[in-house]
Amino acid sequence: MSCQPGKLCWEGFKRTRALALLGLLAIIFILLSFWSFTSSRKQAIPRNVYYADYSAVEGKRVFQSFNCMGCHTIVGNGAYFGPDLTKLYGKVGPAWLEAFLPSAGAWPTEIAVQIKLNDAIIAEDAGVASIDAYKKKYPDAAERIARRGGHPTMMPNLPITAENVRKLVAFLKYTSEMNTEGWPPEPKIDGLATPYATPMPGAAQVAPASVAPAAAATPAASAGATESAAAPAAADDSELIAQGSQLAQTYGCLACHALDSKRTVGPGWGGLYGTDVKLTDGTTVTVDDAYIKQSILDPNSQIVDSYPPGTMPPMQGILNDDQVSAIVAYIRSLKGA
Amino acid sequence: MIQIKYETQRLSFRFFVVMLILFFFQVLFGLLLAAQHVDPTILAGTLNFNVVRAEHTNLGLLWILCGFIGTILFIGPLMSKRELAAPGLIKFLFYALLAVVVWNVGTQALAMKGIAGWWKGQPWLQEGLEYIEAGRAADVIILIGFAILCYVVLRTFPKRSEWNEIHWGLAIGVVALTAVWVFGMFFTERLDLQEYFRWYVVHYWVEGVWEVIHISLVGFLLVLMFDADVKSVGFAVFWGVVLVWLSGLIGNAHHYFWIGTPEFWQFWGSLFSALEPLPLIFCFWHIYLDAHQDAKPLKNFPAFAFLLGSVVLEHVGAGILGFTMTFAITNIWSHGTWVTMSHAHLALFGTFGMLGLSAAYYILPIIRRATNFDQRLGKLSFWLVFIGILGLSFGFAIGGTIQVFLYRTLGLDWFGGDIAPALVFAKGMVLIFGMVFFAGVCLLVYDLLTLGARDKAVATGEDMAEHVLAPVGSARPLSGWETGIWMLWMWIFGMIITFDLLSFNLSTVQQGNATIPYLMGFVGYSGLLLVSLLFVRRFLHAMQARGAPSLAAEGQSAT
Incomplete structure (x- = not known):
């Protein structure tokens, strides 16, 4: 394959022959490509996949807008920083995703997912209405709640509006339905049950047990709160604040609200009480007990200017009056940083 | 060649300067990515990982293209034996390139707010697709730039028959x-x-x-x-x-x-x-x-070292590492993991980046009239960069092997915090060798940008004498046979890596025993990268022995 100076090497002839062969390969490639996208392939099509009236096409636009692929992978391509998202919807279901996406900085607690199931659209898409049935149907959601619920994630909070959350779920529903020819391969064993689950000796491992209490404590905590709140009004204020603090954790409030004055997804609670805020309708109100209570039970009724509506789920029918009072007392007690 | 033959060859200079500046920032962004891997809270919310990564990949492509354009502009006249066509268009191309760089660096940050600039169904500001993150507006300018390059090259070249x-x-x-x-x-x-x-x-x-x-x-x-x-x-x-x-x-x-x-x-x-x-x-x-x-004797050590590095890393990174993961039964494991990144860094920087640097070391001294430049900095920076890229690719490869096992065998996911602690070692290696690499880049950019401007007094004799080695030991003449043996060793380790990826199909591995893939991965990757390092050292030493006093004397006595 070398050509000595002065020798005849037939470059032109060889060039023509190579081009002919290349043309043949190109024809094979184009035919295979054509065959790949015909309808006989029965591949999922984003136009046909809907979630809560949004098509997966709209979701794909949101997915690209936030450059999700810049951290995650999708069908295995992307940045290898966060987990692969292709089959996520099928594993954790729509309610978990809806609970996670608006406040990606924290893992959803069980109650946060449960609240989402109160939404008829989400429950219908999930195919179950109760949290127990949901956890059974989506064991990966159950595992995430049990192991991580209420803990901070490694993902920053992103300004994903309620509408965009639904679009994203529509897109993930589509990718989850895609036939990816057996990728990713299914593990044959339960990794957490094997002694090899910590392959780096000495590296810190979050044991499932150490995280579990957050979720396990849920029923007990809410029962306790109801019980003590029912006690006479003479109950110690600090006790009420402690209950509020516990409730804020259990219900996943802290996924969106910081304890100082910093705005994360929602406004920070520190120093919030007693300030004046301007609402979207132009009026100015003072943050007092009544305002906070109303904002918890029906947040969309009085949205503060510059916050998108529909981000926080209404807690009406989820928290009783005493629980709300405890949370209000807790917020009142927080001083600004 | 020691001086410019055609005036328009000088147009390549500005592209190399931009190339070096972009290269510096690309590596800086890369270092930030490595740090964010170790601690994801660094700059979270201010400069999210996806934005930094988009800058890292985009600047990488842009500076490699700058290197291509600069080299083409320099050799175009030599190949055509006449001046470049349309120098005005080339200047326009340069400013268009600057505009695209600034615009693109700015718009990538919009991903943090989810703004893509949708208009007529197209994302005009940024589009969130790996490697082609640039929005449509930048895409159009880039297309125009490429068209200009085509026009200039084709108009400069002689008649087709020649x-x-x-x-x-x-x-x-x-x-x-x-x-x-x-x-x-x-x-x-x-x-x-x-x-x-x-x-x-x-x-x-x-x-x-x-x-x-x-x-x-x-x-x-x-x-x-x-x-x-x-x-x-x-x-x-x-x-x-x-x-x-x-x-x-x-x-x-x-x-x-x-x-x-x-x-x-x-x-x-x-x-x-x-x-x-x-x-x-x-x-x-x-x-x-x-x-x-x-x-x-080798006249320009850094230029040849980077050229050799480019060809060797192309063979190792693109050729061998690409080969290991190219079969469906190995790719099903490597796909979506750091194993891919090891290949990507060696292949992309190794092949195309090093070519640009080689061209810069060859061309800039000529344009700057400093062909007798002090080559010691260039030599040192080559070794830092070369060792740095091999080391961080090793970190990616080992991290990737662990990742495959955790993901696909144990079924652990990122969310549990199971993966991050297991990759501590690999992440640390990437960061450390990233710093070695960065040190090399700083030296190199400084050296090339100030070449000819600083310390003109450096004579040819003194510093070159240091480069000349006695033709014994690792500097004895390199035969074709020996080169073949080196290449064979690279492929032997490449095959071990291939079998390493294949071993994930074994039932013993799938039952949770990582011994085989970890061992083979460690032996394969470290062997491959060490052989590459030693081969380049051997090759360069042999080249440096040329013109050694003893040889020169022999040559004289023979004639």
Whole structure:
């Protein structure tokens, strides 16, 4: 394959022959490509996949807008920083995703997912209405709640509006339905049950047990709160604040609200009480007990200017009056940083 | 060659300056990514990982393109024996490039707010697709820039009947560069179709167009450096181009295994992309042949070192590491993990980045009239950069092997915090070798930018004497036979890595025993990268022994 100076090497002839062969390969490639996208392939099509009236096409636009692929992978391509998202919807279901996406900085607690199931659209898409049935149907959601619920994630909070959350779920529903020819391969064993689950000796491992209490404590905590709140009004204020603090954790409030004055997804609670805020309708109100209570039970009724509506789920029918009072007392007690 | 022959060759200077500045920032962003891997809270909310990564990949592509353009502008007149056509357009190209860089760096940050600038169904500001993150507005300017490059190259070249194979290679290269770019300029609804076309741009650029440009430029630089015969180098370029395209055209199918396209691609992709190392082995062999055309002393050490590094890393990173993960039964494991990144860093920076740096070291001293420059900084920076990239690729590879086991065998996911602690060692290695690399880059950028401007007094004799080694030990003459043995060792370790990835199919591994893949991975990757390091050292030492006093004396007494 070398050509000595002065020798005849037939470059032109060889060039023509190579081009002919290349043309043949190109024809094979184009035919295979054509065959790949015909309808006989029965591949999922984003136009046909809907979630809560949004098509997966709209979701794909949101997915690209936030450059999700810049951290995650999708069908295995992307940045290898966060987990692969292709089959996520099928594993954790729509309610978990809806609970996670608006406040990606924290893992959803069980109650946060449960609240989402109160939404008829989400429950219908999930195919179950109760949290127990949901956890059974989506064991990966159950595992995430049990192991991580209420803990901070490694993902920053992103300004994903309620509408965009639904679009994203529509897109993930589509990718989850895609036939990816057996990728990713299914593990044959339960990794957490094997002694090899910590392959780096000495590296810190979050044991499932150490995280579990957050979720396990849920029923007990809410029962306790109801019980003590029912006690006479003479109950110690600090006790009420402690209950509020516990409730804020259990219900996943802290996924969106910081304890100082910093705005994360929602406004920070520190120093919030007693300030004046301007609402979207132009009026100015003072943050007092009544305002906070109303904002918890029906947040969309009085949205503060510059916050998108529909981000926080209404807690009406989820928290009783005493629980709300405890949370209000807790917020009142927080001083600004 | 020691001085400029055509005035328009000087136009290449500004592209190299921009290349070096962008390279510096790209590596800085890379270092930040490595730090964010270790602690994800660094700059979270201010400069999110995805934005930093978009800058890292985009600047990487842009500075490599700057290197190509600069080199083409410098050798274009030499190949055509006349001035470049349309120097005004080239100046316009330069300012368009600057505008695109600034605009693109700015718009990538919009991803944090989810703003893509949708208008007429297209994302105009940024589009959130790996490697082609630039929005449509930048895409259009880039397309115009490529068209200008095509026009300049084709107008500068002589009549078609006078073209040799290097002309053909470059002409096909720049035209295809432009044509392929168009496939990245549409919003596609279907994810499978989007990925299908995205790889048109990424794969055909890297494994089609860029490799063709690479082969042509390496060929011509060898002609310049060693007075190799144009015709015989040209013929090698021809074979290189033919092998690249015949294997790479359908070889693209190795990206179509798991993106939602049918199973038959697994057959075609595995078959053809297994042939993709052939042109790289051929190129590797040719740099040996051409560098041994004569036994004259090496005049410009850094330029040749980076050129050798480029060809060796192309062979190791693109050829061997690419080969290991190109079969559907190995790719199913490596896909979506750090194993891929190891290959990507060695192949992309190694092949194309090092070529640009080699060209800069060859061309800048000529333009700056400083061909007798002090080469010590360049030599040191080469070794830092070379060791840095090998080390961080090793970190990625080991991290990737652990990741495959955790993901696919144990079924652990990122969310549990199970993966991050297991990768501590690998992440640390990437960060440490990243710093070694960065140190090399700082030296190199400083050296090249101030070349000729600082300390003109450095004489030729003193510093060059240090480069000359006695022709014994690692500096004894390198034979073709020995080169073949080195290459064989690289492939032996490459096969160990291939079997390492294959071993994930074993039932003992799938039952949770990681011994085999971890052991084979460690031996394979460390062996491959060490052999590469030692081979380059051996090759360069042998080159440095040329013109050693004893040899020169022998030569004199013989005549």
